[in-house]
Every structure is written in structure tokens, then in C-alpha cells.
Amino acid sequence: MTDGVDQPRPRPRWPLWAVLAAVVALLGCALPAVLVAGVIQRVTDRPASARTTAAPDDPTTLAARRVGDRLTAQLDRQAGALLRGDRAGFLAIADRSARAALTRRYAALRALRVTVWRAERDGLPTAVPGRAGEWRQLVTFRYCLVVPDCPPSPVLVGTRWRDTGDAPVLLAVEESRSAQTGARPWEVSELAVAVGRRTLVATTPALRGKLPGLLAEAEAAAKVADLYAVAGPPPDRYRVFYAGPAEWRRWYGGGRPKWTGGYAVSVGGGHHEVVLNADALPATGAGELLRHELTHAASLPDRGYSxxxxxxxxxxxxxxxxxxxxxxxxxxxxxxxxxxxxxxxxxxxxxxxxxxxxxxxxxxxxxxxxxxxxxxxxxxxxxxxxxxxxxxxxxxxxxxxxxxxxxxxxxxxxxxxxxxxxxxxxx
Structure with a gap:
């Protein structure tokens, strides 16, 4: 609506009607075909005469197993470095071309106070056709924020490596591309973060000045939302991400209806992450919208509801x-x-x-x-x-x-x- 100098401005009606945004999607991911094709190989038991015996691995599978073991060691090394705050160690497994993106990811996760970070290979790596020594590997990362013993949230991503013998080098990490959940903010953005007793609020550095007010409103909203945990204790921390225009279009896949002011999306481990649209909030603040969205995070089942x-x-x-x-x-x-x-x-x-x-x-x-x-x-x-x-x-x-x-x-x-x-x- 256009304001007119000769008529009263209506009370802003922020678009509280928040999309539930397919609050499902824990592990289902749709990575680009070029990254996923042929990633997972399964070894099956085959009957032999009257007995069932395991077929021996062929040379390709044996090679993939050996590379996979070395990838696991590198991923474990990187996870330990992240949790102890060793940026050099986190980057050490990566090729120089991958380090800028990994540096941003490391900084975002540390700002979010990551307390659990586990990397699990999903299936065996597969060789990249026509690129000797290069391998593709799907990896599930499981993470906790702030709270040390939470049920971790999973995110499935594609990775690409160069095998140098003893220690494979990480060439690239794809952002998750789940059809329902999409890329997490820490995968694709620099983040500024504020943490309270019940909530975590994050945004981009450009909007850092909003954090004190947002955190205060989120902490107040959490006290209300806690009352609506219908099937167990309230969330260990409510996770809130405040999105500018570019981030609104990208975080968690973007593509929300134009009338959306915020949404809550399930990310697994009993956690829902809340996103607020900075362009849709009224000057009076985000309190009502936060109470609405945090109540979704408290009341909805982990698998979501649609x-x-x-x-x-x-x-x-x-x-x-x-x-x-x-x-x-x-x-x-x-x-x-x-x-x-x-x-x-x-x-x-x-x-x-x-x-x-x-x-x-x-x-x-x-x-x-x-x-x-x-x-x-x-x-x-x-x-x-x-x-x-x-x-x-x-x-x-x-x-x-x-x-x-x-x-x-x-x-x-x-x-x-x-x-x-x-x-x-x-x-």
C-alpha cells in the first residue's frame, strides 16, 4: 500500500502467515547428477550351491575401499580441528582452490558455537571418469550448535577429492541441495551470531546491528513457545536466522510465497530452524512473528507436518x-x-x-x-x-x-x- 499525506497509515500487518515450508526433509538430498552419479556401490551376498557366501571384492571395489578409508581419516582430522578451533588444521586437508569457501564455512560454524561435528561417508567413493586420481564421495555431516549433547542434525553433501597416496586432498564441497530443506545458512553465507539462554540468532555481517534487539525478542518469545512443547521437552536452543533479500532467496532453497514473513523448517535431530524475512518485518519488531515460529519449533514433530x-x-x-x-x-x-x-x-x-x-x-x-x-x-x-x-x-x-x-x-x-x-x- 502507498502512503498518502492526507490519510492515516494503516497499522502494519506483517506477513505472520508463515509458510511451514515443508518442515520435512532430514536426509533426502538431490545433489547435481554430475556429483552423485554412481557414488554408492553395494556389495551383496550371493548364494553358492547350498551355502551362502560373500562374493569377493573386485579390484575396483577394493581400490574404492582403500581410498574410502583414507578419506575417513581426513574427514576425522578436519572434524577434530573444527571442534578445537584450529582453522589451519581444518584447512590443511584441502586444496588451495577450496580454502576460501572452507574458511567461510569454518568461521560460520565457529560463530554458531558448533559443539558436535561428525563426518560419515555414505557408501564408497567412485572414480571420476577421465580424471585420474580423482574421486567423488557423499558425506553426511552431523552437527550440534551451542548444546554439547544434542541429537545431531544431519546434512548430506557431495565432496570431490584427489588421491595422492597417503592423504587424499579435498578439492570441493558442494552445498546441500535437498529438495525440501536446501542449503543451510552456514554453508553459503558469512554469519554474525548472538547467543542467549534459550535462543541462537544469526544474520549476515551487514545486518549485525539488528542482533541485540532480535536476541532480546527471541528470548522473550522462547518463554512463550516453551509452553507449547506437546510431545516432550522444549528444544534445547531455538535457532533463528534473520535473512536479508539475497539470503531469503537462497537459504533453505528459497522460493517461498511472496506473502511469507517467516518459516520453520525441520533439519533433523528434533530441531527446527526458523528464518525471518528482514524485508517483511514491521517497525514495531518481530515479537509476534517469533512467538509464532518458535511455537512451530516447539510443537511440531521432528518429521514435520504438511x-x-x-x-x-x-x-x-x-x-x-x-x-x-x-x-x-x-x-x-x-x-x-x-x-x-x-x-x-x-x-x-x-x-x-x-x-x-x-x-x-x-x-x-x-x-x-x-x-x-x-x-x-x-x-x-x-x-x-x-x-x-x-x-x-x-x-x-x-x-x-x-x-x-x-x-x-x-x-x-x-x-x-x-x-x-x-x-x-x-x-
């Missing part, structure tokens, strides 16, 4: 946490909800917005979800609503079964009550 039929419940709970007990009449999205009602079919399971929807349609969908959850809380209390959420989102029970089990009421009439409440509030 069932459109219950999208309203997932986003409605996050909106409810974002509102932080404010009266319904102060909810920013009531105007959008009011505009939607005339053309809405009255079904909660049809609310999920499309990527191409305008911002006001997306905002209205989030608003309806919030009001439906608010009605459930008003009727049954927060604890039973969280039990309902767990049954539906974590246990994948139907709304009908979960409603009977948790509320003792059939879902059909209760659904209609929620819709009636939405219409009454937005009237």
Missing part, C-alpha cells in the same frame, strides 16, 4: 501463541477474516492458502485458524487443546477420533461451533 486438512490447527495454534493472551478484538487479522467470509465455504479443512494467493487471502486463512483454536481453548482449556493437537499432529489420528478421545464430543458439531464463532467475532 497435511492440508489440518493446516488450520497447526497454524491456528502458532497464531494463538503469537497473540500471547491478547483479547480477540486486538487480533490484527480480523479485517482480512471479515473480507474472506463472504466467499469461504465454511470448512476449516479448506483454509490452507496457495502459494500464489494474495497476502490478504493468506492472512485471512491464518486468522480463521487462530479464531477456531481460540474457541477450542475458551471451551476446553489450553491443556486439552494441546492434547488434541498432539493426537492429530503427532499421532496422526483423525479429527473425529481425536475429538471424541480428548474432548468427549463429536467433531462435526464442534467444527460447526468453531465456524460459528469465527463468523460471530468477525461480523
Amino acid at each position: 497435511v492440508k486438512r489440518t493446516w488450520w490447527l497447526v497454524e491456528g495454534l502458532a497464531e494463538y501463541a503469537g497473540a500471547d493472551g491478547a483479547p480477540v478484538t486486538r487480533y490484527d487479522g480480523l479485517d482480512e477474516v471479515r473480507a474472506l467470509l463472504g466467499g469461504w465455504n465454511g470448512r476449516l479443512d479448506s483454509l490452507a492458502p496457495a502459494d500464489a494467493d494474495p497476502a490478504d487471502r493468506a492472512g485471512a486463512a491464518y486468522g480463521v485458524g487462530y479464531l477456531a483454536v481460540r474457541h477450542l481453548v475458551d471451551r476446553y482449556g489450553e491443556q486439552r487443546v494441546l492434547e488434541f493437537f498432539r493426537a492429530v499432529v503427532h499421532e496422526r489420528r483423525s479429527l473425529e477420533d481425536a475429538s471424541e478421545q480428548v474432548f468427549g464430543d463429536p467433531w462435526g458439531p464442534l467444527h460447526d461451533e468453531c465456524v460459528g464463532y469465527v463468523r460471530a467475532v468477525a461480523a
